[in-house]
Amino acid sequence: MTWQLTFKVARYKPGEPPRTDTFQIELDPERTILDGVEKIWAEQDRTLTFRHACHHASCGSCAIMANDVEVLPCIVEVNQVTRNGGTIEVGPLHNFPVVSDLVVDMGTFFERMQQVGMPIIGPTDPLDNQPKDDFHAYENCIECGICLSACPVVATDPTYLGPAALAAAYRQYHNSDDSEEKQRIMNLVDRENGIWRCHVAYECTAACPSNVDPAGKIMGLRRQATVNRVRKLFGLKPA
Amino acid sequence: MAVSNAPEGSRAYPGQQPREPQKRVLRWFQPFNRSLGTWSFTLNRVTGIGLVVYLYLHLGVLSLLLVGEESWDTFLAVAKSPPVLVMDVVLLAGLLIHGFNGLRVALVGSGFMVKQQRQLFIGMMVLALILLVIGGTAVFLK
Numbered sequence: 431m432t433w434q435l436t437f438k439v440a441r442y443k444p445g446e447p448p449r450t451d452t453f454q455i456e457l458d459p460e461r462t463i464l465d466g467v468e469k470i471w472a473e474q475d476r477t478l479t480f481r482h483a484c485h486h487a488s489c490g491s492c493a494i495m496a497n498d499v500e501v502l503p504c505i506v507e508v509n510q511v512t513r514n515g516g517t518i519e520v521g522p523l524h525n526f527p528v529v530s531d532l533v534v535d536m537g538t539f540f541e542r543m544q545q546v547g548m549p550i551i552g553p554t555d556p557l558d559n560q561p562k563d564d565f566h567a568y569e570n571c572i573e574c575g576i577c578l579s580a581c582p583v584v585a586t587d588p589t590y591l592g593p594a595a596l597a598a599a600y601r602q603y604h605n606s607d608d609s610e611e612k613q614r615i616m617n618l619v620d621r622e623n624g625i626w627r628c629h630v631a632y633e634c635t636a637a638c639p640s641n642v643d644p645a646g647k648i649m650g651l652r653r654q655a656t657v658n659r660v661r662k663l664f665g666l667k668p669a
Numbered sequence: 670m671a672v673s674n675a676p677e678g679s680r681a682y683p684g685q686q687p688r689e690p691q692k693r694v695l696r697w698f699q700p701f702n703r704s705l706g707t708w709s710f711t712l713n714r715v716t717g718i719g720l721v722v723y724l725y726l727h728l729g730v731l732s733l734l735l736v737g738e739e740s741w742d743t744f745l746a747v748a749k750s751p752p753v754l755v756m757d758v759v760l761l762a763g764l765l766i767h768g769f770n771g772l773r774v775a776l777v778g779s780g781f782m783v784k785q786q787r788q789l790f791i792g793m794m795v796l797a798l799i800l801l802v803i804g805g806t807a808v809f810l811k
């Protein structure tokens with residue numbers, strides 16, 4: 431049986447005031463929110479802009495808000511967020527500039543990931559000699575930006591490095607054998623708008639669709655930064 | 670906003686364009702639909718700001734001492750009235766919530782009990798509630 435659904439879609443085109451459009455569609459309850467958005471685009475409004483690629487939670491490009499929470503719409507079934515006859519409100523991620531409709535500008539976000547030294551495209555390097563348990567989670571980051579949208583601190587501090595970049599920094603720090611590289615990363619994160627800006631709300635960890643636990647990584651970096659500072663006090667090299 | 674603080678070579682997140690920047694501050698006070706963590710964040714912020722407001726009130730009231738014995742005695746009479754006693758309990762609640770949650774933030778923030786931060790928050794709030802009941806009772810029994 432198909433469900434009757436109302437999609438309320440946040441619309442925005444540069445130079446025009448934002449508005450909300452309402453669409454009625456029929457959809458199997460097991461279909462995903464992205465299926466719904468695609469159906470609207472295919473059958474009702476070709477000007478609707480949204481982003482997606484893989485359809486199975488590995489590319490991280492489709493992240494949006496659905497009924498006020500961040501989701502990867504490609505893996506969330508409509509029955510998880512509403513019922514037959516119900517409404518799904520979709521909109522762009524928070525805390526990013528909106529390019530058009532559901533598409534946000536990820537530019538700054540990717541720049542920060544790169545700054546940390548995380549290759550955005552490229553092979554995953556093996557973690558030689560490292561306890562893998564600490565890192566395997568980071569490898570899961572799909573750079574979807576959901577953690578930044580969920581973070582109450584990113585909301586009001588545009589200079590905050592943000593959870594994903596800090597999680598990447600944690601991984602790079604521990605994966606590197608090069609003391610200069612370690613120092614470079616520490617300098618990047620051990621600052622006011624780095625690890626110390628976090629207010630421990632743990633929303634990033636709660637929202638991350640990929641179990642990266644960015645908040646846990648931020649706390650790990652804080653601990654490392656503290657250890658390094660104490661060691662410095664005694665004239666020791668950073669651990 | 671302090672964009673100058675941004676790491677070299679990066680642009681700032683300008684925030685969501687259709688939404689005015691002022692509205693983003695509201696995000697601090699919207700724990701609904703969110704996980705427990707935002708409750709702790711919001712509670713800490715609200716109580717922290719509340720405590721600062723109280724501190725100034727408190728200093729203001731104390732300055733009555735400079736005015737003289739009579740004005741202080743009038744104040745004491747007001748302070749013992751039930752509505753003010755209720756306010757005292759609210760203050761105690763704020764202090765307990767902020768203090769115990771602050772302990773959690775400090776612990777987790779320095780890398781301790783990171784994996785149990787959720788349970789830690791619940792535990793701290795239970796402790797705060799127990800002390801609030803004891804303290805609240807004492808306020809009214811005195």
Ligand code: HEM
Pocket residue numbers: 628629630710713714715716717718720721724764767768769770771772774775
């Ligand atoms: C009872 C002992 C207290 C403890 C253990 C404590 C602990 C803390 C901690 C750890 C934070 C940082 C929270 C974060 O990073 O999000 C904080 C924030 C704050 N505290 Fe306290 N605090 C205490 C008492 C007070 C008092 C008496 C006042 C006011 C006079 C106060 C006002 C504030 C304010 C305004 C903030 C900032 C709130 C925010 O950033 O959201 N605190 N406190």
Ligand code: SF4
Pocket residue numbers: 490570571572573574575576577578593594597634637638639640641642643644
């Ligand atoms: S840490 Fe998680 S939420 Fe943040 S960008 Fe990576 S996968 Fe997305």
